[in-house]
Amino acid sequence: MSDPLVKVKNLKIGATVYPPGEKPHDIEIVHGVDFELEKGKVLGLIGESGAGKSTIGLSTLGYGRGGVEITGGEVWINGRDILKGGLGALRKLRGSEVTYVSQSAAASFNPAKKIMDQVTEAAIRHGKFSKSEAEKRAVDLFRQLSLPNPETIGNRYPHQVSGGQLQRCMTALALCPQPDLVVFDEPTTALDVTTQIDVLAAIKQAIAATGVAALYITHDLAVVAQVSDHIMVLRNGDMVEYGDTDQIINAPREEYTQALVSVRSITHEEKKPTPEPVLTVKGINARYRGTNFDVLKNVNVEVHPGQTLAVVGESGSGKSTLARVITGLLPPRDGKIEFAGRNLSADLKGRTREDLRELQMIYQMADVAMNPRQTVGTIIGRPLEFYFGMKGKAKRERIQELLDEIELGTGFIDRYPAELSGGQKQRVCIARALAAKPKLIICDEVTSALDPLVADGILKLLLNLQKVEDVAYLFITHDIATVRAIADSIAVMYQGKVVRYGPKSQVLSPPFDDYTDLLLSSVPEMRLGWLEEVIEHRRMESAGN
Amino acid sequence: MRIPLAALIGLILTAIYFLAAIFAPLIAPYGVAEVVGQVWEPSSADYLLGTDNIGRDLLSRMIYGGRTTIFIATAATILSFTTGAILGFLATVLGGWWDQLMSRFVDLLMSIPTLIFALVVLSVMPVTVPVLILVMGFLDSTRVYRLARAVAVDINVMDYVEAARLRGEGNRWVIFREILPNALSPLVAEMGMRFIFMVLFVSTLSFLGLGVQPPGADWGGIVKENADGIVYGIGAALYPAVAIATLAISVNLVADWVLNRTTSLKGGRG
Numbered sequence: 001m002s003d004p005l006v007k008v009k010n011l012k013i014g015a016t017v018y019p020p021g022e023k024p025h026d027i028e029i030v031h032g033v034d035f036e037l038e039k040g041k042v043l044g045l046i047g048e049s050g051a052g053k054s055t056i057g058l059s060t061l062g063y064g065r066g067g068v069e070i071t072g073g074e075v076w077i078n079g080r081d082i083l084k085g086g087l088g089a090l091r092k093l094r095g096s097e098v099t100y101v102s103q104s105a106a107a108s109f110n111p112a113k114k115i116m117d118q119v120t121e122a123a124i125r126h127g128k129f130s131k132s133e134a135e136k137r138a139v140d141l142f143r144q145l146s147l148p149n150p151e152t153i154g155n156r157y158p159h160q161v162s163g164g165q166l167q168r169c170m171t172a173l174a175l176c177p178q179p180d181l182v183v184f185d186e187p188t189t190a191l192d193v194t195t196q197i198d199v200l201a202a203i204k205q206a207i208a209a210t211g212v213a214a215l216y217i218t219h220d221l222a223v224v225a226q227v228s229d230h231i232m233v234l235r236n237g238d239m240v241e242y243g244d245t246d247q248i249i250n251a252p253r254e255e256y257t258q259a260l261v262s263v264r265s266i267t268h269e270e271k272k273p274t275p276e277p278v279l280t281v282k283g284i285n286a287r288y289r290g291t292n293f294d295v296l297k298n299v300n301v302e303v304h305p306g307q308t309l310a311v312v313g314e315s316g317s318g319k320s321t322l323a324r325v326i327t328g329l330l331p332p333r334d335g336k337i338e339f340a341g342r343n344l345s346a347d348l349k350g351r352t353r354e355d356l357r358e359l360q361m362i363y364q365m366a367d368v369a370m371n372p373r374q375t376v377g378t379i380i381g382r383p384l385e386f387y388f389g390m391k392g393k394a395k396r397e398r399i400q401e402l403l404d405e406i407e408l409g410t411g412f413i414d415r416y417p418a419e420l421s422g423g424q425k426q427r428v429c430i431a432r433a434l435a436a437k438p439k440l441i442i443c444d445e446v447t448s449a450l451d452p453l454v455a456d457g458i459l460k461l462l463l464n465l466q467k468v469e470d471v472a473y474l475f476i477t478h479d480i481a482t483v484r485a486i487a488d489s490i491a492v493m494y495q496g497k498v499v500r501y502g503p504k505s506q507v508l509s510p511p512f513d514d515y516t517d518l519l520l521s522s523v524p525e526m527r528l529g530w531l532e533e534v535i536e537h538r539r540m541e542s543a544g545n
Numbered sequence: 546m547r548i549p550l551a552a553l554i555g556l557i558l559t560a561i562y563f564l565a566a567i568f569a570p571l572i573a574p575y576g577v578a579e580v581v582g583q584v585w586e587p588s589s590a591d592y593l594l595g596t597d598n599i600g601r602d603l604l605s606r607m608i609y610g611g612r613t614t615i616f617i618a619t620a621a622t623i624l625s626f627t628t629g630a631i632l633g634f635l636a637t638v639l640g641g642w643w644d645q646l647m648s649r650f651v652d653l654l655m656s657i658p659t660l661i662f663a664l665v666v667l668s669v670m671p672v673t674v675p676v677l678i679l680v681m682g683f684l685d686s687t688r689v690y691r692l693a694r695a696v697a698v699d700i701n702v703m704d705y706v707e708a709a710r711l712r713g714e715g716n717r718w719v720i721f722r723e724i725l726p727n728a729l730s731p732l733v734a735e736m737g738m739r740f741i742f743m744v745l746f747v748s749t750l751s752f753l754g755l756g757v758q759p760p761g762a763d764w765g766g767i768v769k770e771n772a773d774g775i776v777y778g779i780g781a782a783l784y785p786a787v788a789i790a791t792l793a794i795s796v797n798l799v800a801d802w803v804l805n806r807t808t809s810l811k812g813g814r815g
Contacts, residue, residue: 327711328711329707329711348710348711351713353713356711356712356713357713360711361708361711363704363708365704368703368704368705369704369705369708370705371705371722371723371726371727372727373726373727374722374726382712383712386712386713386714432708436712
């Protein structure tokens with residue numbers, strides 16, 4: 001057997017941190033990782049944020065982002081240790097033997113240059129092809145990646161193609177110089193599910209056709225299962241498990257991997273609708289000021305007390321706008337909102353304090369939903385003070401009660417948001433909403449910014465709280481798996497309209513309309529061969545194309 | 546906590562200037578308007594910095610002058626910051642027409658050169674210390690308004706401000722509890738700068754004869770009184786210049802340090 005293409009031995013990566021009020025010091029973020037990669041094979045690197053997966057991926061280009069530095073170990077590519085060659089050798093390597101596809105194509109393309117010039121630049125610079133050869137190759141790649149109008153798409157500017165198309169252009173960019181290895185760094189994470197599946201299929205096909213080896217970095221095990229031959233599970237800079245895809249998915253050995261595989265296994269019994277809904281949205285049409293089209297078109301939904309209505313759809317479907325209309329931030333053009341048996345004023349100013357108290361909201365980004373200059377105690381305590389006039393000891397006791405409810409316990413009351421982890425921040429936001437003793441909480445993508453295991457914990461917490469506090473949720477999400485886990489009824493939104501609405505069991509069982517079918521089938525499933533099956537059976541093109 | 550060397554130097558110098566200003570009557574060897582010697586005597590054991598153009602002790606005049614200059618500059622800075630910042634935040638929070646009205650009015654004021662505006666106003670008003678403070682404070686508040694509004698607009702669109710509004714909080718809470726704590730660092734840094742501009746401004750006015758009136762002393766006035774001496778090789782006019790320069794640098798060193806401290810506070814915006 002010949003030498004493998006990539007051989008990484010005992011790779012150690014460090015960085016300097018600057019904690020406030022302390023001396024800067026060095027920490028190690030990757031503690032000795034080994035792997036090998038044969039020609040034409042795909043290795044998936046998977047882990048939560050902070051696991052070091054991107055850092056390891058970039059080390060195969062001899063690159064450390066920000067203050068990150070490779071402190072030890074060897075990275076052999078094509079029989080050379082690239083860490084020993086110096087900058088000149090690295091320059092020859094990057095963009096020629098090893099290339100990189102980043103998460104956000106929109107941020108990586110230069111908006112002032114045509115796509116074709118950027119796709120062919122590296123190949124021409126490295127003298128691999130002449131300009132005409134490179135352009136011919138680029139067109140072939142565009143065709144392979146099933147981009148529309150492969151002959152002419154290169155003449156467009158980056159803003160003239162959709163997000164999914166741009167991500168495929170970036171893949172073409174990486175493949176154009178005929179590299180031996182491509183590093184894919186979360187290439188589909190920022191895309192909608194229905195778009196993700198196209199890009200995923202295109203990448204997989206292009207990898208197969210060009211015979212290139214690839215490192216595929218992602219936090220989504222179901223995605224990586226579709227494209228890779230081997231998977232390496234990482235956690236806090238250590239390797240947890242390494243094996244072929246089949247084994248990792250079907251017979252994970254380590255506890256952590258098992259947790260990752262079984263994530264989203266929450267089940268929730270659907271509750272029957274009550275005669276008296278807590279929130280009724282009737283015939284809402286809404287548009288933003290200064291525009292001339294409706295973002296919401298005749299939307300009718302109901303939320304029942306103590307139950308969850310999930311609103312699902314892709315970006316641009318109007319689901320967050322619906323939340324803004326219900327909270328009164330965007331008064332609708334026409335339509336009515338009834339809440340707890342009374343008519344809600346369309347405008348925030350016209351609402352009573354009682355209306356505001358009983359209708360709370362939790363945001364997607366917990367970091368910016370909390371004032372960084374207020375302590376957890378102030379953040380949770382303010383609604384208590386504002387709505388119930390609580391003060392002093394009674395307030396502090398109630399804050400502690402709420403902290404116990406969100407499973408944080410003592411010692412958090414005087415902390416600032418910056419001292420909390422992502423999941424803890426979201427929990428504090430939940431406590432802030434609960435403090436008002438609301439009847440309905442609008443949850444806007446509350447788990448989207450979190451790692452799968454953390455998101456799972458938040459969903460479980462929300463379900464428990466619903467039982468204890470008898471609060472209703474209007475749960476906005478793009479993630480069908482989340483919906484399955486917690487919803488009682490579901491509204492599917494597409495281009496501002498509710499295309500399917502009803503109890504969960506009914507919405508999620510056939511016969512489906514075309515859009516719901518596309519949405520449901522696009523959610524990656526954790527089994528081999530899923531991608532091919534779906535592509536074959538699709539009835540409708542991706543919405544993002 | 547360790548204070549960096551630059552900040553320490555700044556702190557010590559600033560403290561010396563402010564203490565000298567506060568305890569001027571105790572420190573100064575002679576009265577401010579007391580004629581004690583010959584014209585422009587060189588420095589001696591009796592008159593540490595020599596005497597001025599009519600034989601008053603220069604050190605005493607410097608100390609009393611510093612008191613006037615620093616007091617006027619401080620009061621005007623406080624005035625300009627409270628009005629500028631509150632109006633700037635208010636414009637952001639109210640938005641719409643109010644914002645337009647206030648911002649265009651401020652643009653109008655800023656289109657007139659500050660010094661000329663001040664000279665015109667002071668030539669028709671009685672030149673007293675309170676009038677000086679009011680004129681300087683309000684003219685300068687236009688600059689603070691612009692900065693405060695620019696900073697607040699960014700903060701006003703954050704989710705936590707929206708959350709406060711959805712809770713039903715009034716403008717007062719939003720301004721003082723949500724926006725102000727997050728806007729403080731850039732404002733404090735600007736405050737150091739603005740204080741120095743105020744020192745220069747009041748010195749300029751006095752130099753032009755429209756600031757502090759004789760026999761009262763301030764640094765600009767001392768420069769003016771002793772400017773003729775430079776022709777004869779007498780350095781009396783240079784002392785206030787050095788005082789202004791060192792005060793400017795030391796206050797800025799302190800402001801920089803405060804800025805560093807507040808931005809890296811736990812819970813800071815990074």
